[in-house]
Amino acid sequence: MIKIPYEQLLEKIKTEKNISNEEIEKHIQAKMGQLSGLISKEGAAHILANELGVKLGAPEGKIKINKILAGMRSIEIVGKVIRKYDIREFQSGERKGKVGSFVVGDETGTIRITCWHDQTSLMESLQENDIIEIKDGTVRENRGALEIHLNEKSKITKNPEGITVGEVKQNIASQVSRKSINDLKENDINIELLGTIVQVFDIKFYERCPQCRKRIKEQESGFQCQQHGVVQPEYGSVMNLYLDDGSNNIRVVFFANQIQQLLKKTDADLQVFRQSPETFEKIKTNLLGEMIKITGKASKNQMFDRLEFVVNTVDTNVNPEEEIARLKSELET
Ligand SMILES: [Zn+2]
Known part of the structure; x- marks a missing residue:
């Protein structure tokens, strides 16, 4: 908590809420009474300010x-x-x-x-x-x-x-719209899906250039980036799973950032899975049946001629009651 002098607290409440000094002092005394003297005048003023919605937390200079x-x-x-x-x-x-x-x-x-x-x-x-x-x-x-x-x-x-x-x-421009998997069309962007994980594949790792992050292949001289020459590769990752929302299911593609969001792991943790893939087995099993909310876009995988969903953000904190309420209100409108 920022230590704001009592007089300044009063001033802030007074100017923001247009309440007289006497009125404020009265509230503060009442607060102190309620808490049987376990709180200072400053403390009581802080509580009052919070209750009135007077922002004290942000130091000067920061803006929303x-x-x-x-x-x-x-x-x-x-x-x-x-x-x-x-x-x-x-x-x-x-x-x-x-x-x-x-x-x-x-x-x-x-x-x-x-x-x-x-x-x-x-x-x-x-x-x-x-x-x-x-x-x-x-x-x-x-x-x-x-x-x-x-x-x-x-x-x-x-x-x-x-x-x-x-x-x-x-x-507004970046707001996402919820769709059911059955309604997804190629090139749909800013879409939100809610579904249950029904199948999980292993994480695939690939060598990439640490500078441009393009996929690189090993040559005689080592790993070679077209742009940056021979480089020490870093490892990108990609993971697929199937999500089912009752209307249909779809193959969903997670890249490194999104895998980290899904598993609540760091990049270093992912590298452990690369070195010891067997440690990932238990995590795969635990993911099955999990309900997640994801945003991203639908895109056609040309090689397999199928629609896939490429994830942008992952929310693993799904509240089923909230989702049911939302579904109901959408049906009513
Ligand atoms: Zn490069």
Whole structure:
């Protein structure tokens, strides 16, 4: 808790709620009475402020995503990483550069963060669901959407202590729609499926270039990336399972980030499964019968001429009662 002096607490409550000093003091005395003197005046004022919805937690300077305006400089936000895109290298004329981006969200909305050149190193270790604090970003408008661009002064703090982000409010454009598996069509995007896992396959690992993340093959000289030459490979992963929602079932494709979300494991844990595949057997069995909610897109697997679902986000915390209530309300409308 931030230690705000009593006078400042009163001032905050007074200006935000338009209540007189006497009124506030009266409430505070009542609080202290209720708690039989086990609480200080400051403590009681904190409780009152919370009850009235006066925000005391956010230090000065931080703003909510829906308050961000184009042209703002040196802004400070906190958000949850909800999507991470690959870092790309590009060449324009003589100049070579790198650009990468990711999307963060808070309770008020989402925004894309763009990193240029050396700043891309700031995003390398980020994973979806990490909470991050961004300092010194600049807001720009790009094709009608706001983005925060990082510069040499910008800082990212991963999972800062004591800071949480509530349920992320998705911007309308990125909202997903629920479908039943039977209604899925090729190239459907931003779809949510809810279903039960009925079959699980082993995780497949493949060598990839640590820089561009393209799949690479072993040559005489070692693992060779067309762009980056001989490299020490890292391992990407992909896992398939069948999901059934009562209307039909579909093969669902998870890549590394999504496997981690599904299994609540780290990348290091996945590498253990690569080295000792037998340790994955028990996890496979445990997944059977699990109900999950996933978002992603439907895509045609040309080789097998079948529709598959490629996962973007995984929610393993499905509340069946909530889902039934939702289904009912959808049927009624
Ligand atoms: Zn490469």
